[in-house]
Amino acid sequence: MDTDGIMEGLIKENNSKIVMVVMDGLGDIRSPEFDNKTPLEYAKTPNMDALARESVCGRHIPVMPGITPGSGPGHLGIFGYDPKKVVIGRGVLEAVGLGLELKHGDVAARANFATLDDSGRITDRRAGRIPTEKNEELCGILGEIKEIDGVEIIVRPGKGHRFVVILRGENLNPAVNDTDPQHEGHVPLKAEPQKEEAAFTASVINKFVERAERLLHNHHPANGILLRGISSRPKIPGFKEKYKLEAAAIASYPMYRGIADLLGMTLLPAPDSIEGLFKTYLEFHNKYDFFFIHVKGTDQAGEDGEFLTKVNVIEKVDRALPILLEKKPNVLAITGDHSSPCPMRSHSWHPVPVLVNSQFCGSDDAVRFTENQCNIGGLGFFESRHLMPLIMANALRLDKYGA
Amino acid sequence: MDTDGIMEGLIKENNSKIVMVVMDGLGDIRSPEFDNKTPLEYAKTPNMDALARESVCGRHIPVMPGITPGSGPGHLGIFGYDPKKVVIGRGVLEAVGLGLELKHGDVAARANFATLDDSGRITDRRAGRIPTEKNEELCGILGEIKEIDGVEIIVRPGKGHRFVVILRGENLNPAVNDTDPQHEGHVPLKAEPQKEEAAFTASVINKFVERAERLLHNHHPANGILLRGISSRPKIPGFKEKYKLEAAAIASYPMYRGIADLLGMTLLPAPDSIEGLFKTYLEFHNKYDFFFIHVKGTDQAGEDGEFLTKVNVIEKVDRALPILLEKKPNVLAITGDHSSPCPMRSHSWHPVPVLVNSQFCGSDDAVRFTENQCNIGGLGFFESRHLMPLIMANALRLDKYGA
Numbered sequence: 001m002d003t004d005g006i007m008e009g010l011i012k013e014n015n016s017k018i019v020m021v022v023m024d025g026l027g028d029i030r031s032p033e034f035d036n037k038t039p040l041e042y043a044k045t046p047n048m049d050a051l052a053r054e055s056v057c058g059r060h061i062p063v064m065p066g067i068t069p070g071s072g073p074g075h076l077g078i079f080g081y082d083p084k085k086v087v088i089g090r091g092v093l094e095a096v097g098l099g100l101e102l103k104h105g106d107v108a109a110r111a112n113f114a115t116l117d118d119s120g121r122i123t124d125r126r127a128g129r130i131p132t133e134k135n136e137e138l139c140g141i142l143g144e145i146k147e148i149d150g151v152e153i154i155v156r157p158g159k160g161h162r163f164v165v166i167l168r169g170e171n172l173n174p175a176v177n178d179t180d181p182q183h184e185g186h187v188p189l190k191a192e193p194q195k196e197e198a199a200f201t202a203s204v205i206n207k208f209v210e211r212a213e214r215l216l217h218n219h220h221p222a223n224g225i226l227l228r229g230i231s232s233r234p235k236i237p238g239f240k241e242k243y244k245l246e247a248a249a250i251a252s253y254p255m256y257r258g259i260a261d262l263l264g265m266t267l268l269p270a271p272d273s274i275e276g277l278f279k280t281y282l283e284f285h286n287k288y289d290f291f292f293i294h295v296k297g298t299d300q301a302g303e304d305g306e307f308l309t310k311v312n313v314i315e316k317v318d319r320a321l322p323i324l325l326e327k328k329p330n331v332l333a334i335t336g337d338h339s340s341p342c343p344m345r346s347h348s349w350h351p352v353p354v355l356v357n358s359q360f361c362g363s364d365d366a367v368r369f370t371e372n373q374c375n376i377g378g379l380g381f382f383e384s385r386h387l388m389p390l391i392m393a394n395a396l397r398l399d400k401y402g403a
Numbered sequence: 404m405d406t407d408g409i410m411e412g413l414i415k416e417n418n419s420k421i422v423m424v425v426m427d428g429l430g431d432i433r434s435p436e437f438d439n440k441t442p443l444e445y446a447k448t449p450n451m452d453a454l455a456r457e458s459v460c461g462r463h464i465p466v467m468p469g470i471t472p473g474s475g476p477g478h479l480g481i482f483g484y485d486p487k488k489v490v491i492g493r494g495v496l497e498a499v500g501l502g503l504e505l506k507h508g509d510v511a512a513r514a515n516f517a518t519l520d521d522s523g524r525i526t527d528r529r530a531g532r533i534p535t536e537k538n539e540e541l542c543g544i545l546g547e548i549k550e551i552d553g554v555e556i557i558v559r560p561g562k563g564h565r566f567v568v569i570l571r572g573e574n575l576n577p578a579v580n581d582t583d584p585q586h587e588g589h590v591p592l593k594a595e596p597q598k599e600e601a602a603f604t605a606s607v608i609n610k611f612v613e614r615a616e617r618l619l620h621n622h623h624p625a626n627g628i629l630l631r632g633i634s635s636r637p638k639i640p641g642f643k644e645k646y647k648l649e650a651a652a653i654a655s656y657p658m659y660r661g662i663a664d665l666l667g668m669t670l671l672p673a674p675d676s677i678e679g680l681f682k683t684y685l686e687f688h689n690k691y692d693f694f695f696i697h698v699k700g701t702d703q704a705g706e707d708g709e710f711l712t713k714v715n716v717i718e719k720v721d722r723a724l725p726i727l728l729e730k731k732p733n734v735l736a737i738t739g740d741h742s743s744p745c746p747m748r749s750h751s752w753h754p755v756p757v758l759v760n761s762q763f764c765g766s767d768d769a770v771r772f773t774e775n776q777c778n779i780g781g782l783g784f785f786e787s788r789h790l791m792p793l794i795m796a797n798a799l800r801l802d803k804y805g806a
Binding site for chain 2: 380
């Protein structure tokens with residue numbers, strides 16, 4: 001089931017408004033210590049439940065059954081891009097996750113500070129997990145390398161031992177291997193071009209690594225660097241091209257702002273509170289066709305195993321929902337990008353509950369918005385990448401296929 | 404998940420009888436003014452409900468989630484052909500929809516009468532929507548063109564401004580563009596071959612258009628013609644080849660008789676009443692393996708927004724069901740080809756309820772044959788093209804795959 005081409009050939013434009021509320025990592029499994037309920041089952045959510053009763057519900061599968069997605073594939077899926085085919089490189093994700101602007105043609109790498117012994121072999125791939133403050137200081141030192149062979153070099157610290165390197169200039173190509181051999185006891189790998197067009201980029205990276213090692217010489221345990229996920233902005237159609245939608249993102253975390261930016265969404269102000277996110281929607285309601293509203297707290301709570309915190313975030317979204325409904329969109333979808341079950345303290349493969357509300361959505365027998373009520377919904381179980389076609393259909397933005 | 408090849412390699416023959424009752428446009432959504440029920444939920448259907456309790460239920464998706472199919476893709480799906488890959492051209496569909504016989508190698512086009520100004524530009528693509536009687540008169544005039552360069556020309560009126568042109572002869576090829584530019588203010592396009600083998604066909608079409616315009620010169624507003632969907636019978640295996648089934652169609656509408664004919668089904672007498680359709684099955688029970696019984700009224704009611712009419716057709720099918728069960732087939736499937744919700748007055752993307760009954764179908768917790776009971780059925784949600792393999796399995800006509 002490939003959506004490519006068929007849906008795109010049927011798109012028509014109208015004035016409908018679409019809102020997708022994404023509670024990151026929303027899906028969960030039951031926790032024995034909380035009445036054997038999931039956070040959605042445990043939470044008091046009168047507004048979402050009322051909405052569920054007049055909506056069509058279902059569960060979506062981010063990549064395929066059993067596959068746990070990262071944030072990149074998770075969001076690509078709900079935005080209608082097949083995460084089995086479209087990959088956002090890790091360097092790119094890390095860069096946009098730090099809020100850095102990436103231009104087309106830039107090459108980004110995810111980097112580690114590492115410890116090298118006198119022979120140049122790696123003794124610690126994470127440089128003893130140096131604190132972020134040390135990282136920031138070292139990135140300041142690497143900032144002396146401003147340019148190599150006409151290519152601008154941008155170095156920005158992340159958390160702990162992680163940082164990002166961006167190359168900006170002409171004739172760059174990301175087809176270069178990782179310099180991180182993934183094992184201690186080895187010397188870092190040379191950057192090698194995987195095709196002829198990447199030879200220049202590989203040489204710039206190798207010169208950068210040499211100069212960096214010289215600058216870091218006296219900064220043991222952070223006296224080496226390792227690069228991974230060397231990549232450029234993916235060449236994928238944005239929302240305007242793919243769906244003929246003027247799209248906007250209301251998301252406060254850099255990673256999700258970055259993904260939205262890669263898909264051509266306008267980044268709107270995103271206050272910390274959930275009420276604030278919904279009020280931004282009200283404010284910009286007339287200016288865009290599609291609004292992606294991202295709520296981060298659910299995922300964080302899931303990854304921390306904090307059941308009641310996750311319940312609390314869900315209840316906050318529920319209490320704030322009437323704000324959003326003051327200007328009820330023609331299509332409202334509430335879902336997550338993946339599951340992050342509290343008992344697992346991590347992302348997981350579990351199908352994600354979803355609710356789609358519109359004038360013509362049809363309703364089913366789900367009486368609450370929970371994982372297991374969604375099991376009996378009228379959408380069934382489907383790959384996440386079909387959510388956008390369903391939303392487009394509900395917005396009456398798709399013509400009939402065939403006569 | 405492509406069925407091509409795998410299922411076909413497993414087929415074995417036996418004496419089982421299979422009946423597929425297709426209530427066109429059966430699927431629906433709830434209507435607030437009718438107790439918030441769908442027509443299937445609202446209708447009294449004791450016979451189908453009893454059957455549902457000993458059947459396996461589910462919902463099928465004609466093309467993919469969110470995609471609304473026309474009648475062609477809808478029927479291709481339930482007959483096991485992938486509507487994303489197999490396309491019946493619009494010219495062919497229009498021709499078979501008028502009950503015209505199409506031979507292999509014929510080229511058919513859907514045509515409009517149109518209004519041209521003195522400079523040859525289109526001022527009305529539909530010739531002021533002339534009445535059908537006028538259309539019939541004009542097609543009679545075009546009937547003077549019986550042959551061009553050895554190719555037989557057949558012109559038949561449709562409804563309003565629409566008619567069909569069929570070219571019959573040697574060396575024809577349908578790879579020719581539409582002459583309809585789709586916009587007024589332009590002159591009609593010349594027919595151009597999209598490949599070398601279609602050059603002769605394009606020249607015949609251009610000669611036909613020239614002669615037609617001369618004949619229509621004094622028939623303003625219908626003084627021009629526009630051709631679209633130039634196509635030939637698709638080269639797809641029929642039921643005998645694909646399933647080793649002797650198949651028969653009991654369908655009264657030309658469109659569905661035409662599709663059945665394209666798939667190699669024998670066209671049986673199809674009286675207007677539903678009892679009559681089922682009695683035809685009884686009469687021919689011994690002569691065929693597979694019976695496609697088509698009920699049109701449900702779709703018409705859905706497209707007209709006539710909820711109670713749709714309920715009435717469903718109840719008629721239910722009341723007549725015991726006739727069919729007098730010779731209970733080994734496999735009985737009851738479904739639609741797509742949904743046509745009354746509140747939408749059109750085809751839609753909503754998954755279609757389906758019930759499959761056989762000795763080994765298994766049963767589930769669905770206690771009625773309705774959209775939302777089918778949500779919890781043992782078949783789940785699946786692409787329509789998988790229905791035929793499921794039916795073949797229930798008929799014990801498929802061998803095990805692999806050792």
